[in-house]
Every structure is written in structure tokens, then in C-alpha cells.
Amino acid sequence: MYITVTPQKMGGNYSQSSAGFVSYLEKENEGLENEGMEHFFNQYEDKTSAEGVVRENDGNTAKLEKTETRFYSITASPSKYELNRLQNHSEDLKKYTRELMKDYVTSFNREINGRPVSLDDIKYYAKIEHQRTFKGNDMQVRENQPFATKILELKNEIRKIERGELEGNIKVREQQIARLEKEAPHQQNGQRIVQGMQKEGPQSHIHIIVSRKDASNRFSLSLGSKYKASAVELNGTMVKRGFDRDSFFKNAEKTFDKLFGYQRNFVEQYKSRKDFIKDPRKYFSALLKLPTNEKAIALKILRESGMPMLPGIPVNQAQVALKVFNRLRQGLDIAIKSSSIGI
Known part of the structure; x- marks a missing residue:
């Protein structure tokens, strides 16, 4: 399970309205009849219109400055292994979302009117894609990309030859382009993978828009606080503050596993990914000590996810060379930051 939590921005500025993001999340509904659409939902409603989501979000921003985020985006992306465990992607992920938001509220170290934050205190809308x-x-x-760059250069040369600006053989360049298209290391259905190409296979995931302000529009519930669990004196009163992301990510996995009877592998665990960044030697030492079947699955998952596993890794040994760690860490660190849990 890959989860990101981000404030919504347009360029370098915080979005003043959720309209753009809501419109983006409606893209898969274009051209579909009502029965085939995925609707916005929350803890209490199964169908909320896009207009209603924008109205509720944009009307819940009292006393927020332009420099403060108005709402957060939470994206939960199950792996293909997790998706394979589901019977119905739409209905099961809706069920999971509602349980996930229970984990969300319990991760706040806040009180509202002397009690912990509850589901009734938050305003959110979710959408399955x-x-x-x-x-x-x-x-x-x-x-x-190196292949894409060379292909673009050759296509530009062909256009110049056609305009009479360059001498050369168009057919030769077309043959070079065809060869580069086939030699590119990553293909999908016989085509070179490029930015914007739709990914094949099950890709269902969850988008959640959650308001910065509580449902009463009086209290700020910030996810951006660097404080996990602390208190500060405000107007002579000690006030709790903070949101524990570690707790949220860990509980999100536990909730999925319990809900769908999923057996989570070592490399799929949030704790393991954090351990990798902090201490890759410890991470791989633990991986290599797994039972044979679990270790085989772990290495398969890493390879399929695009992690740069080297063919010479001595999987039957307890020690792996430090230079291998460093090379693996560089690639995995990029993958984690670009697609996952926002550690």
C-alpha cells in the first residue's frame, strides 16, 4: 500500500479552490452513463456531485490565510497483489476508505472541546479511480529517456531534410528510429513506454480530499505539523498538537490486512521501507534471513516494482556487499519518494 499525504498547490501557491482538483478527478467519468460512473463519497454518503464537493470544501475555509493550505490530498494506491485480494475493486476500496479515515482521525494528537478528534469532526470526500x-x-x-531523445533528434532531422535544410537519407533515419523503438528497455504491448501512456493491468486507487478545517469550520486540523504528539501553551491553556504520520501509515496497512485477510510480505511493509532508508544493511540482512518462500516472494515483488535488483545478489548469504547496498538504495530511494508513502 502506497500512501501519499500532500497539501494541494497550483505551482508555488496553495490552491484557493478545490474546483481544479475535483475536475481532474472527474476525468474517468467522461463519456460514461450514470451506472458506470464512480461517484464522490464519504463516511455517510455514497453519491455526492462534483459541484457539491467543491461547494463543501470551498465553504469550509474560515480564517485561513492565502499562505495556508485549504485542503489536503490523500492518495492510497494498493499494489497489484493487494488488488488481487479484492473481490470488487470499487466496493471493497470504498469500504477500505471508510475504515482508513478512522485511522486518520485517531492519528491526530488534538482535542476538540475536550475530546479526541472523531469522524464527525472531519470533512472529506473520496473517489475511486x-x-x-x-x-x-x-x-x-x-x-x-535517452532513446526518446535520440528518436526526437532523428525526427527533427527528417523534417529538415524534407524542407531542404539538411542533406541526408530519410529512409536510413526511419530505420534507426524503428530500431531505437524496439531497443528501449521498457516496453508495454510492444510499444516503448512514454510519459502519458496508460498503464496496463489493475490500477485501482483512492483519492481523498480532506478539509484543513474541521466540519464546524472553527478548528484547524493540519497534517503539515512537524509535531507528532506534543502540547503548547496557548492563551494560558495547554493545547495538544500534531499528526502522527507513522501511526497513520502503519495502521493503514493493518486495516487493509485485517479487512481482506491479506498476508503482507516483508518488503511491502511501511516499517521495512523506512528501515531501508535509514539502514540498508539491516534491511537486506533481515530480508535474506526470511524463510525461503517468503524471501522468494519478496525479491519478486522488488523486481516487479522496478527496484534495481542486481543479478549478482547472493541471496543465500547473510551479508551483502556495501557497494551493492549503495547502488540499490539510490534507486529504491527515488522510487519511494516518487510514488509512495512520503516518509
């Missing part, structure tokens, strides 16, 4: 496209920072796109 079933498609994904390759982004510029995806490993497949980045590693195909």
Missing part, C-alpha cells in the same frame, strides 16, 4: 498513466519520474520513463 481505475486507471493510471506513466509519469515523468517513473523509472520506466526515465530509463527510456
Whole structure:
């Protein structure tokens, strides 16, 4: 499970309205009849219109400055292994979302009117999507980029030859382009993977828009606080503050596993990913000590996820060379930051 929590921005500025983001999340509904659409939902409603989501979000921003985020985006992306565990992607992910938001409220170290934050205190709307496209920072796109650059150069040369600005053989260049298209390391259905190409296979995931202000529009519930659990004196009163992201991410996994009876592998765990960044030697030492079957699955998951596993890793030994760690860490660190849990 890959989860990101981000404030919504337009360029360098915080979005003053949720309209743009809501419109973006409606893209998969274009051209569909009502029965085939995915609707916005929350803890209490199954169908909320896009207009209603914008109205509720934009009307819940009392006393927020332009320099403060008005709402946050939470994205939860199950792996293909997790999706394979589901019977119905739409209904099961809606069920999971509602349980996930219980984990969300319990991660606040806040009180409202002397009690912990509850589901009734937050204002959120969620949407299930079933498609994904390759982004510029995806490993497949980045590693195909040298081929894309050379192909573009050759196409520009062909246009110049056609305009009489350059002498050369168009057919030879077309043959070079065809060869480069096939030699690019990452292909999908016989085509070179490029930015914007739709990813094949199950891609269902969850988008959640959650208001910075509580449902009463009186209290600020910030996810951006650097304080996990602390208190500060405000007007002579000690006030709790903070949001524990570690707790949220860990509980999000536990909730999914309990809900769907999922057996989570070592490399799929949030704690393991954090351990990798802090101490790759410890991470791989633990990985290599796994039971044979679990270790085989772990290495398969890493390879399929695009992690740069080297063919010479001595999987039957307890020690792995430090230079291998460093090379692996560089690639995995990029993958984690670009697509996952926002550590």
C-alpha cells in the first residue's frame, strides 16, 4: 500500500479552490452513463456531485490565510497483489476508505472541546479511480529517456531534410528510429513506454480530499505539523498538537490486512521501507534471513516494482556487499519518494 499525504498547490501557491482538483478527478467519468460512473463519497454518503464537493470544501475555509493550505490530498494506491485480494475493486476500496479515515482521525494528537478528534469532526470526500498513466519520474520513463531523445533528434532531422535544410537519407533515419523503438528497455504491448501512456493491468486507487478545517469550520486540523504528539501553551491553556504520520501509515496497512485477510510480505511493509532508508544493511540482512518462500516472494515483488535488483545478489548469504547496498538504495530511494508513502 502506497500512501501519499500532500497539501494541494497550483505551482508555488496553495490552491484557493478545490474546483481544479475535483475536475481532474472527474476525468474517468467522461463519456460514461450514470451506472458506470464512480461517484464522490464519504463516511455517510455514497453519491455526492462534483459541484457539491467543491461547494463543501470551498465553504469550509474560515480564517485561513492565502499562505495556508485549504485542503489536503490523500492518495492510497494498493499494489497489484493487494488488488488481487479484492473481490470488487470499487466496493471493497470504498469500504477500505471508510475504515482508513478512522485511522486518520485517531492519528491526530488534538482535542476538540475536550475530546479526541472523531469522524464527525472531519470533512472529506473520496473517489475511486481505475486507471493510471506513466509519469515523468517513473523509472520506466526515465530509463527510456535517452532513446526518446535520440528518436526526437532523428525526427527533427527528417523534417529538415524534407524542407531542404539538411542533406541526408530519410529512409536510413526511419530505420534507426524503428530500431531505437524496439531497443528501449521498457516496453508495454510492444510499444516503448512514454510519459502519458496508460498503464496496463489493475490500477485501482483512492483519492481523498480532506478539509484543513474541521466540519464546524472553527478548528484547524493540519497534517503539515512537524509535531507528532506534543502540547503548547496557548492563551494560558495547554493545547495538544500534531499528526502522527507513522501511526497513520502503519495502521493503514493493518486495516487493509485485517479487512481482506491479506498476508503482507516483508518488503511491502511501511516499517521495512523506512528501515531501508535509514539502514540498508539491516534491511537486506533481515530480508535474506526470511524463510525461503517468503524471501522468494519478496525479491519478486522488488523486481516487479522496478527496484534495481542486481543479478549478482547472493541471496543465500547473510551479508551483502556495501557497494551493492549503495547502488540499490539510490534507486529504491527515488522510487519511494516518487510514488509512495512520503516518509
